[in-house]
Amino acid sequence: MTRSIRPDAVLVQAVIAGALSFAHLHDLAAAAGQTGWKAWAYPVSVDLLLVAAWRRLRSDGPSRLAWCWFIVALFASLGANVATAGFLDLEHPPALLRLGVAGWPAVAFLGGTLLAHAPKSAEDRVPDSPAPATPVTEPVTETEPEAEPVSAVVDTPALPAAEPAPAEPAPAAAAPAVPVPAALVDHARKVADDHRARTGSPIDTDTLRARLGVPPQLAHAIAAQLA
Structure with a gap:
Protein backbone atom coordinates (compact mmCIF):
# COMPACT_ATOMS: atom_id res chain seq x y z
CA MET A 1 0.00 0.00 0.00
CA ALA A 118 23.82 19.68 -32.04
CA PRO A 119 25.70 16.59 -33.29
CA LYS A 120 26.77 13.97 -30.81
CA SER A 121 30.39 13.88 -29.74
CA ALA A 122 32.70 11.00 -30.65
CA GLU A 123 32.21 9.49 -27.20
CA ASP A 124 28.40 9.44 -27.61
CA ARG A 125 28.40 7.54 -30.89
CA VAL A 126 27.57 3.88 -30.76
CA PRO A 127 30.83 1.94 -30.94
CA ASP A 128 31.24 -1.09 -33.11
CA SER A 129 30.71 -4.37 -31.37
CA PRO A 130 34.10 -5.50 -30.10
CA ALA A 131 35.52 -8.75 -31.32
CA PRO A 132 35.51 -11.56 -28.77
CA ALA A 133 38.63 -11.39 -26.68
CA THR A 134 41.00 -14.27 -27.19
CA PRO A 135 41.91 -15.82 -23.86
CA VAL A 136 45.55 -15.51 -23.01
CA THR A 137 47.26 -18.87 -22.97
CA GLU A 138 50.72 -19.77 -21.90
CA PRO A 139 53.07 -20.41 -24.83
CA VAL A 140 53.45 -24.08 -25.55
CA THR A 141 57.03 -25.19 -25.88
CA GLU A 142 57.39 -27.56 -28.77
CA THR A 143 59.73 -30.42 -27.96
CA GLU A 144 61.23 -32.21 -30.90
CA PRO A 145 61.85 -35.91 -30.34
CA GLU A 146 65.44 -36.94 -30.47
CA ALA A 147 66.13 -39.10 -33.49
CA GLU A 148 67.84 -42.32 -32.63
CA PRO A 149 70.98 -43.09 -34.62
CA VAL A 150 70.33 -45.31 -37.58
CA SER A 151 73.05 -47.74 -38.44
CA ALA A 152 74.20 -47.35 -42.01
CA VAL A 153 73.88 -50.39 -44.21
CA VAL A 154 77.10 -51.06 -46.06
CA ASP A 155 77.00 -53.16 -49.19
CA THR A 156 79.50 -55.98 -48.75
CA PRO A 157 80.39 -58.77 -51.12
CA ALA A 158 78.71 -62.09 -50.62
CA LEU A 159 80.50 -64.32 -48.13
CA PRO A 160 80.12 -68.02 -47.59
CA ALA A 161 78.69 -67.48 -44.14
CA ALA A 162 75.54 -65.39 -44.08
CA GLU A 163 75.78 -62.54 -41.63
CA PRO A 164 72.77 -61.73 -39.46
CA ALA A 165 70.59 -58.94 -40.81
CA PRO A 166 71.12 -55.58 -39.09
CA ALA A 167 68.55 -54.68 -36.48
CA GLU A 168 65.82 -52.33 -37.73
CA PRO A 169 65.93 -48.90 -36.15
CA ALA A 170 63.38 -48.26 -33.45
CA PRO A 171 60.49 -46.02 -34.59
CA ALA A 172 60.81 -42.40 -33.64
CA ALA A 173 58.98 -41.46 -30.52
CA ALA A 174 55.55 -40.05 -31.21
CA ALA A 175 55.21 -36.33 -30.79
CA PRO A 176 53.76 -35.52 -27.41
CA ALA A 177 50.15 -34.30 -27.39
CA VAL A 178 49.83 -30.54 -27.18
CA PRO A 179 47.82 -29.55 -24.08
CA VAL A 180 44.83 -27.35 -24.92
CA PRO A 181 43.22 -25.26 -22.16
CA ALA A 182 39.49 -25.80 -21.71
CA ALA A 183 38.78 -22.07 -22.03
CA LEU A 184 40.54 -21.98 -25.41
CA VAL A 185 38.52 -24.98 -26.60
CA ASP A 186 35.26 -23.26 -25.58
CA HIS A 187 36.26 -20.07 -27.38
CA ALA A 188 37.30 -22.05 -30.47
CA ARG A 189 33.92 -23.81 -30.47
CA LYS A 190 32.16 -20.42 -30.45
CA VAL A 191 34.34 -19.26 -33.36
CA ALA A 192 33.59 -22.47 -35.28
CA ASP A 193 29.83 -22.12 -34.66
CA ASP A 194 29.94 -18.50 -35.81
CA HIS A 195 31.83 -19.52 -38.98
CA ARG A 196 29.32 -22.28 -39.72
CA ALA A 197 26.39 -19.89 -39.15
CA ARG A 198 27.87 -17.30 -41.54
CA THR A 199 29.23 -19.56 -44.27
CA GLY A 200 27.24 -22.78 -43.89
CA SER A 201 30.38 -24.93 -43.87
CA PRO A 202 32.60 -26.15 -41.03
CA ILE A 203 35.70 -24.13 -40.30
CA ASP A 204 39.01 -25.51 -41.53
CA THR A 205 42.22 -25.68 -39.55
CA ASP A 206 43.94 -22.75 -41.30
CA THR A 207 40.97 -20.43 -40.74
CA LEU A 208 40.71 -21.55 -37.13
CA ARG A 209 44.42 -20.90 -36.59
CA ALA A 210 44.11 -17.42 -38.16
CA ARG A 211 41.07 -16.53 -36.04
CA LEU A 212 42.65 -17.71 -32.80
CA GLY A 213 46.23 -16.65 -33.51
CA VAL A 214 47.77 -19.93 -32.27
CA PRO A 215 50.62 -22.12 -33.60
CA PRO A 216 49.78 -24.80 -36.22
CA GLN A 217 50.29 -27.70 -33.77
CA LEU A 218 47.91 -26.13 -31.26
CA ALA A 219 45.38 -25.38 -34.02
CA HIS A 220 45.43 -29.05 -35.13
CA ALA A 221 44.93 -30.17 -31.53
CA ILE A 222 41.95 -27.82 -31.12
CA ALA A 223 40.45 -28.95 -34.44
CA ALA A 224 40.77 -32.56 -33.31
CA GLN A 225 38.80 -31.80 -30.15
CA LEU A 226 36.13 -29.90 -32.09
CA ALA A 227 35.66 -32.75 -34.58
Whole structure:
Protein backbone atom coordinates (compact mmCIF):
# COMPACT_ATOMS: atom_id res chain seq x y z
CA MET A 1 0.00 0.00 0.00
CA THR A 2 2.86 2.38 0.84
CA ARG A 3 4.58 1.77 -2.49
CA SER A 4 1.45 2.82 -4.40
CA ILE A 5 1.18 6.13 -2.45
CA ARG A 6 4.76 7.34 -2.95
CA PRO A 7 4.52 7.99 -6.72
CA ASP A 8 1.28 9.92 -6.17
CA ALA A 9 2.90 12.13 -3.53
CA VAL A 10 5.86 12.85 -5.79
CA LEU A 11 3.52 13.70 -8.66
CA VAL A 12 1.48 16.09 -6.50
CA GLN A 13 4.69 17.76 -5.30
CA ALA A 14 5.89 18.16 -8.89
CA VAL A 15 2.57 19.68 -9.97
CA ILE A 16 2.61 22.16 -7.08
CA ALA A 17 6.21 23.21 -7.74
CA GLY A 18 5.57 23.55 -11.46
CA ALA A 19 2.44 25.63 -10.93
CA LEU A 20 4.19 28.01 -8.52
CA SER A 21 7.18 28.44 -10.82
CA PHE A 22 4.84 28.96 -13.78
CA ALA A 23 2.91 31.66 -11.91
CA HIS A 24 6.07 33.43 -10.74
CA LEU A 25 7.47 33.56 -14.27
CA HIS A 26 4.15 34.91 -15.56
CA ASP A 27 4.04 37.62 -12.89
CA LEU A 28 7.63 38.63 -13.60
CA ALA A 29 7.01 38.85 -17.36
CA ALA A 30 3.84 40.88 -16.77
CA ALA A 31 5.70 43.26 -14.45
CA ALA A 32 8.38 43.74 -17.14
CA GLY A 33 5.76 44.94 -19.62
CA GLN A 34 4.77 41.69 -21.35
CA THR A 35 0.98 41.56 -21.43
CA GLY A 36 -1.65 39.12 -22.65
CA TRP A 37 -0.53 35.84 -24.14
CA LYS A 38 3.10 36.97 -24.16
CA ALA A 39 3.25 36.89 -20.36
CA TRP A 40 2.01 33.27 -20.39
CA ALA A 41 4.49 32.27 -23.10
CA TYR A 42 7.52 33.10 -20.94
CA PRO A 43 7.03 30.36 -18.30
CA VAL A 44 6.32 27.85 -21.06
CA SER A 45 9.59 28.82 -22.78
CA VAL A 46 11.64 28.53 -19.58
CA ASP A 47 10.15 25.18 -18.57
CA LEU A 48 10.53 23.72 -22.07
CA LEU A 49 14.20 24.69 -22.18
CA LEU A 50 14.71 23.11 -18.76
CA VAL A 51 13.03 19.87 -19.84
CA ALA A 52 14.92 19.77 -23.16
CA ALA A 53 18.28 20.15 -21.41
CA TRP A 54 17.39 17.46 -18.88
CA ARG A 55 16.30 15.02 -21.59
CA ARG A 56 19.57 15.63 -23.45
CA LEU A 57 21.47 14.81 -20.26
CA ARG A 58 19.46 11.63 -19.72
CA SER A 59 19.78 10.38 -23.30
CA ASP A 60 23.37 11.37 -24.21
CA GLY A 61 25.05 11.39 -20.81
CA PRO A 62 27.11 14.26 -19.37
CA SER A 63 27.50 17.07 -21.89
CA ARG A 64 28.80 20.61 -21.51
CA LEU A 65 26.15 21.94 -23.88
CA ALA A 66 23.27 20.29 -22.03
CA TRP A 67 24.60 21.31 -18.61
CA CYS A 68 25.08 24.91 -19.76
CA TRP A 69 21.49 25.34 -20.94
CA PHE A 70 20.12 23.40 -17.99
CA ILE A 71 21.80 25.87 -15.62
CA VAL A 72 20.59 28.85 -17.69
CA ALA A 73 16.96 27.67 -17.54
CA LEU A 74 17.29 26.78 -13.86
CA PHE A 75 18.62 30.24 -13.01
CA ALA A 76 15.82 31.87 -15.01
CA SER A 77 13.19 29.89 -13.10
CA LEU A 78 14.91 30.38 -9.74
CA GLY A 79 15.43 34.09 -10.43
CA ALA A 80 11.73 34.56 -11.14
CA ASN A 81 10.80 32.79 -7.92
CA VAL A 82 13.17 34.97 -5.90
CA ALA A 83 12.21 38.21 -7.67
CA THR A 84 8.50 37.72 -6.97
CA ALA A 85 9.17 37.04 -3.29
CA GLY A 86 9.53 40.75 -2.55
CA PHE A 87 13.17 41.32 -3.42
CA LEU A 88 12.20 43.49 -6.41
CA ASP A 89 9.64 46.23 -6.75
CA LEU A 90 7.44 44.77 -9.45
CA GLU A 91 5.48 48.01 -9.67
CA HIS A 92 8.66 49.74 -10.85
CA PRO A 93 10.88 47.00 -12.30
CA PRO A 94 14.51 47.91 -13.00
CA ALA A 95 15.71 48.40 -16.54
CA LEU A 96 18.00 45.36 -16.29
CA LEU A 97 14.99 43.14 -15.58
CA ARG A 98 13.13 44.53 -18.59
CA LEU A 99 16.22 43.92 -20.72
CA GLY A 100 16.53 40.32 -19.55
CA VAL A 101 12.84 39.55 -20.12
CA ALA A 102 12.92 41.15 -23.57
CA GLY A 103 16.02 39.18 -24.61
CA TRP A 104 14.88 35.83 -23.21
CA PRO A 105 12.99 34.61 -26.35
CA ALA A 106 16.16 34.83 -28.47
CA VAL A 107 18.20 33.08 -25.77
CA ALA A 108 15.62 30.30 -25.39
CA PHE A 109 15.39 29.83 -29.16
CA LEU A 110 19.17 29.53 -29.44
CA GLY A 111 19.35 27.03 -26.59
CA GLY A 112 16.51 24.89 -27.92
CA THR A 113 18.02 24.82 -31.40
CA LEU A 114 21.45 23.79 -30.13
CA LEU A 115 19.99 21.09 -27.90
CA ALA A 116 17.84 19.68 -30.70
CA HIS A 117 20.34 19.79 -33.57
CA ALA A 118 23.82 19.68 -32.04
CA PRO A 119 25.70 16.59 -33.29
CA LYS A 120 26.77 13.97 -30.81
CA SER A 121 30.39 13.88 -29.74
CA ALA A 122 32.70 11.00 -30.65
CA GLU A 123 32.21 9.49 -27.20
CA ASP A 124 28.40 9.44 -27.61
CA ARG A 125 28.40 7.54 -30.89
CA VAL A 126 27.57 3.88 -30.76
CA PRO A 127 30.83 1.94 -30.94
CA ASP A 128 31.24 -1.09 -33.11
CA SER A 129 30.71 -4.37 -31.37
CA PRO A 130 34.10 -5.50 -30.10
CA ALA A 131 35.52 -8.75 -31.32
CA PRO A 132 35.51 -11.56 -28.77
CA ALA A 133 38.63 -11.39 -26.68
CA THR A 134 41.00 -14.27 -27.19
CA PRO A 135 41.91 -15.82 -23.86
CA VAL A 136 45.55 -15.51 -23.01
CA THR A 137 47.26 -18.87 -22.97
CA GLU A 138 50.72 -19.77 -21.90
CA PRO A 139 53.07 -20.41 -24.83
CA VAL A 140 53.45 -24.08 -25.55
CA THR A 141 57.03 -25.19 -25.88
CA GLU A 142 57.39 -27.56 -28.77
CA THR A 143 59.73 -30.42 -27.96
CA GLU A 144 61.23 -32.21 -30.90
CA PRO A 145 61.85 -35.91 -30.34
CA GLU A 146 65.44 -36.94 -30.47
CA ALA A 147 66.13 -39.10 -33.49
CA GLU A 148 67.84 -42.32 -32.63
CA PRO A 149 70.98 -43.09 -34.62
CA VAL A 150 70.33 -45.31 -37.58
CA SER A 151 73.05 -47.74 -38.44
CA ALA A 152 74.20 -47.35 -42.01
CA VAL A 153 73.88 -50.39 -44.21
CA VAL A 154 77.10 -51.06 -46.06
CA ASP A 155 77.00 -53.16 -49.19
CA THR A 156 79.50 -55.98 -48.75
CA PRO A 157 80.39 -58.77 -51.12
CA ALA A 158 78.71 -62.09 -50.62
CA LEU A 159 80.50 -64.32 -48.13
CA PRO A 160 80.12 -68.02 -47.59
CA ALA A 161 78.69 -67.48 -44.14
CA ALA A 162 75.54 -65.39 -44.08
CA GLU A 163 75.78 -62.54 -41.63
CA PRO A 164 72.77 -61.73 -39.46
CA ALA A 165 70.59 -58.94 -40.81
CA PRO A 166 71.12 -55.58 -39.09
CA ALA A 167 68.55 -54.68 -36.48
CA GLU A 168 65.82 -52.33 -37.73
CA PRO A 169 65.93 -48.90 -36.15
CA ALA A 170 63.38 -48.26 -33.45
CA PRO A 171 60.49 -46.02 -34.59
CA ALA A 172 60.81 -42.40 -33.64
CA ALA A 173 58.98 -41.46 -30.52
CA ALA A 174 55.55 -40.05 -31.21
CA ALA A 175 55.21 -36.33 -30.79
CA PRO A 176 53.76 -35.52 -27.41
CA ALA A 177 50.15 -34.30 -27.39
CA VAL A 178 49.83 -30.54 -27.18
CA PRO A 179 47.82 -29.55 -24.08
CA VAL A 180 44.83 -27.35 -24.92
CA PRO A 181 43.22 -25.26 -22.16
CA ALA A 182 39.49 -25.80 -21.71
CA ALA A 183 38.78 -22.07 -22.03
CA LEU A 184 40.54 -21.98 -25.41
CA VAL A 185 38.52 -24.98 -26.60
CA ASP A 186 35.26 -23.26 -25.58
CA HIS A 187 36.26 -20.07 -27.38
CA ALA A 188 37.30 -22.05 -30.47
CA ARG A 189 33.92 -23.81 -30.47
CA LYS A 190 32.16 -20.42 -30.45
CA VAL A 191 34.34 -19.26 -33.36
CA ALA A 192 33.59 -22.47 -35.28
CA ASP A 193 29.83 -22.12 -34.66
CA ASP A 194 29.94 -18.50 -35.81
CA HIS A 195 31.83 -19.52 -38.98
CA ARG A 196 29.32 -22.28 -39.72
CA ALA A 197 26.39 -19.89 -39.15
CA ARG A 198 27.87 -17.30 -41.54
CA THR A 199 29.23 -19.56 -44.27
CA GLY A 200 27.24 -22.78 -43.89
CA SER A 201 30.38 -24.93 -43.87
CA PRO A 202 32.60 -26.15 -41.03
CA ILE A 203 35.70 -24.13 -40.30
CA ASP A 204 39.01 -25.51 -41.53
CA THR A 205 42.22 -25.68 -39.55
CA ASP A 206 43.94 -22.75 -41.30
CA THR A 207 40.97 -20.43 -40.74
CA LEU A 208 40.71 -21.55 -37.13
CA ARG A 209 44.42 -20.90 -36.59
CA ALA A 210 44.11 -17.42 -38.16
CA ARG A 211 41.07 -16.53 -36.04
CA LEU A 212 42.65 -17.71 -32.80
CA GLY A 213 46.23 -16.65 -33.51
CA VAL A 214 47.77 -19.93 -32.27
CA PRO A 215 50.62 -22.12 -33.60
CA PRO A 216 49.78 -24.80 -36.22
CA GLN A 217 50.29 -27.70 -33.77
CA LEU A 218 47.91 -26.13 -31.26
CA ALA A 219 45.38 -25.38 -34.02
CA HIS A 220 45.43 -29.05 -35.13
CA ALA A 221 44.93 -30.17 -31.53
CA ILE A 222 41.95 -27.82 -31.12
CA ALA A 223 40.45 -28.95 -34.44
CA ALA A 224 40.77 -32.56 -33.31
CA GLN A 225 38.80 -31.80 -30.15
CA LEU A 226 36.13 -29.90 -32.09
CA ALA A 227 35.66 -32.75 -34.58
